[in-house]
Amino acid sequence: xMQYDHTKWMISGRYLLLLLLILGGLAGTYIFIYAGLPLAxxxxxxxxxxxxxxxxxxxxxxxxxxxxxxSYLVMGVGxxxxxxxxxxxILDILILFNFLALALHFIRGNPLGKVHFNSFLFISIxxxxxxxxxxxxxxxxxxxxxxxxxxxxxxxxxxxLLVFVSLDNLSKLRLFxxxxxxxxxxxxxxxxxxxxIGLDRFESVWLYTFGAHTHVIYSGIRYFSFFSDAANxxxxxxxxxxxxxxxxxxxxxxxxxxxxxxxxxFAAYGLMISxxxxxxxxxxAGFAFFIILVKEWKWVIFGISLLIMAFVFFNLTSIGNSNSxxxxxxxxxxxxxDASFNVRLENQKKxxxxxxxxxxxxxxxxxxxxxxxxxxxxxxxxxxxxxIWVETGIVGxxxxxxxxxxxxxxxxxxxxxxxxxxxxxSIVMAATAGLAGIMVAGYANExxxxxxxxxxxxxxxxxxxxxxxxxxxxxxxxxIV
Numbered sequence: 297x298m299q300y301d302h303t304k305w306m307i308s309g310r311y312l313l314l315l316l317l318i319l320g321g322l323a324g325t326y327i328f329i330y331a332g333l334p335l336a337x338x339x340x341x342x343x344x345x346x347x348x349x350x351x352x353x354x355x356x357x358x359x360x361x362x363x364x365x366x367s368y369l370v371m372g373v374g375x376x377x378x379x380x381x382x383x384x385x386i387l388d389i390l391i392l393f394n395f396l397a398l399a400l401h402f403i404r405g406n407p408l409g410k411v412h413f414n415s416f417l418f419i420s421i422x423x424x425x426x427x428x429x430x431x432x433x434x435x436x437x438x439x440x441x442x443x444x445x446x447x448x449x450x451x452x453x454x455x456x457l458l459v460f461v462s463l464d465n466l467s468k469l470r471l472f473x474x475x476x477x478x479x480x481x482x483x484x485x486x487x488x489x490x491x492x493i494g495l496d497r498f499e500s501v502w503l504y505t506f507g508a509h510t511h512v513i514y515s516g517i518r519y520f521s522f523f524s525d526a527a528n529x530x531x532x533x534x535x536x537x538x539x540x541x542x543x544x545x546x547x548x549x550x551x552x553x554x555x556x557x558x559x560x561x562f563a564a565y566g567l568m569i570s571x572x573x574x575x576x577x578x579x580x581a582g583f584a585f586f587i588i589l590v591k592e593w594k595w596v597i598f599g600i601s602l603l604i605m606a607f608v609f610f611n612l613t614s615i616g617n618s619n620s621x622x623x624x625x626x627x628x629x630x631x632x633x634d635a636s637f638n639v640r641l642e643n644q645k646k647x648x649x650x651x652x653x654x655x656x657x658x659x660x661x662x663x664x665x666x667x668x669x670x671x672x673x674x675x676x677x678x679x680x681x682x683x684i685w686v687e688t689g690i691v692g693x694x695x696x697x698x699x700x701x702x703x704x705x706x707x708x709x710x711x712x713x714x715x716x717x718x719x720x721x722s723i724v725m726a727a728t729a730g731l732a733g734i735m736v737a738g739y740a741n742e743x744x745x746x747x748x749x750x751x752x753x754x755x756x757x758x759x760x761x762x763x764x765x766x767x768x769x770x771x772x773x774x775x776i777v
Contacts, residue, residue: 352397356408359397360462361475363390364755368479368748372486372522375498383747384446391454398461408461412765416702416757417456423699424449427660430688436659444660444687447745452699452754459758466770469723469759473543476752477559480536484566487521487529491569511571518571523748527741530570531734532749534578536563539730539756542586545595546722568625574740576625580606582733585704589711589725637740643675644682657689680738680745700735704728707760717767724763727756 352359370383379386402408427449431441463469495503503511503520511518511526518526537560544556567575580603587599609615610625617623650671658672663686666673677683685693707728715721734753738744744753 352393353400354397356394356397356401357462357468357471359390359394360458361472363387363394363458364472364475364748364751365479366390367751368483369522371524371747375502375522382443384443387747388446391451391458394458394462408464410464410765411457411460412762414761416706416761417453419699419702420453420456420757423695424453426692426695427688430657430660430692433656433659433662435654435657436662440661440665441659444664447750448660448684451750452757455751455754456758456761459755460762463759463762464766464769466719466766469766472755472759473540473723474555476536477540477555479748480533480540480559480563480566483521483523483529484533484562487519487566487569488562490519490521491517513571516571519566519569521566524746526570527572527574528743528746528749530567530572530575531578531737531741531743532752533563533566533570534575534582534737535730535734535749535752536560537567537579538582538586538733539726541583542726542729543722546718546725568622572741573625574737576610577740578730578733578737580733581736582729585732586725586729589708589728591712640676640678640682640740643678646675647672647682647686651686651690655689655691657685657687657692660687663687678742679740680742682739683742683745700731703757703760704732704735707731710760710763714764715767717770720763720767720770724760727759731756731760 352362367387370379370386374383381389398408427445430436430445431438433441463472490499503517507520507525511520519529520526521529523529523532540556540559540563544553544560547553547556564579567579583599583603587596587603590596590599658670662670663672663677663683672686677686681693681696684696688696707724711721711725711728715724731753734744734749743749
């Protein structure tokens with residue numbers, strides 16, 4: 297039987313590839329001469345784009361991290377370029393792309409993590425269904441509903457599912473925290489650059505138009521990095537301070553602990569220069585919750601001492617008042633003297649006069665698109681929980697608060713009674729304490745559903761619920777070995 301000459305095929309393949317490259321180069325040159333550089337660059341980048349798509353479809357974990365990175369950077373990039381689609385739609389496309397990659401990965405016979413149907417996922421699905429049923433609320437429209445339902449209702453379920461099937465081992469979990477840490481550092485460094493180098497042209501346009509009344513204040517500029525606004529940036533930095541501090545405390549590897557502490561230092565400074573007073577509640581509440589979770593007396597004593605010293609520094613001394621950032625953070629401890637806090641209380645009082653007539657809210661998107669004459673017109677929600685209350689009513693607010701308390705309850709139960717592996721337990725402890733902190737900040741600022749804080753919160757929820765299954769999987773693998 298005649299043998300097939302593989303060497304001959306390889307040589308022919310190389311010549312064919314060379315021929316395609318030459319023809320492609322000539323075609324690109326022709327397009328450049330007659331159509332201009334932008335179209336020529338698009339032609340040259342098309343093969344790279346196709347190659348990237350092929351690589352991502354063969355690696356679901358890469359798709360997951362791409363989704364998170366895009367959610368982190370897209371608001372900042374949007375200041376420089378005009379996207380052909382709304383940023384929410386871009387994120388939805390990437391979520392669908394993730395599920396496509398997972399489906400192809402499974403069809404090819406590759407192993408995937410399992411979807412663990414637990415009670416918190418069930419509650420999340422019920423919350424999503426409630427938000428979807430808000431489409432029949434007569435006070436809203438389909439356009440307003442569709443722009444809001446994804447971020448507050450659907451993403452909490454979809455991100456949990458993606459966590460279950462994508463972050464199915466400890467190394468992938470650690471890789472997520474590594475990528476998040478890098479992004480936190482970039483965010484903090486960008487804000488530091490805004491403070492000490494200055495704002496670029498696009499940032500200045502945004503600051504002195506859309507952000508002027510909230511970001512240019514008596515004490516100076518509230519820096520916002522590449523986030524949607526300073527409140528989102530500051531609270532996210534506070535979340536990172538809590539999570540990475542706890543990870544550093546329980547990390548055995550010196551190099552990794554050092555990296556975590558660098559993230560904490562830069563995130564803490566980013567929190568300060570954001571000028572977001574509510575952001576300081578994140579580490580205070582987060583570390584207080586950590587003290588509840590930890591069983592080691594040395595950390596309990598250390599944590600309580602640290603919280604007391606921080607409280608005394610900010611509330612009972614005037615040390616550092618020459619620094620405008622410290623001076624503004626200090627006002628967070630004087631609620632009765634805080635004009636903006638009192639305005640929010642007045643706004644909530646106005647809302648109570650008409651919210652009693654709307655137990656299911658004014659409809660998703662209603663508070664952000666109020667017309668003159670509407671009951672909510674001219675009244676800012678300024679809080680994630682108030683936003684939920686106004687748009688989904690007291691019924692929705694109760695459901696959402698139960699959702700938040702449930703995940704904190706699960707995290708506490710897992711840490712105190714169920715988890716044995718120190719590595720998994722420390723991750724769950726960090727996630728639970730971080731969520732407790734950011735939820736407290738969510739009362740004062742509307743940050744729980746903004747990119748990238750909302751996506752980070754949903755991922756941390758998924759990590760908490762994944763933890764017992766991950767620990768069991770690790771123990772089974774050790775048993776097999």
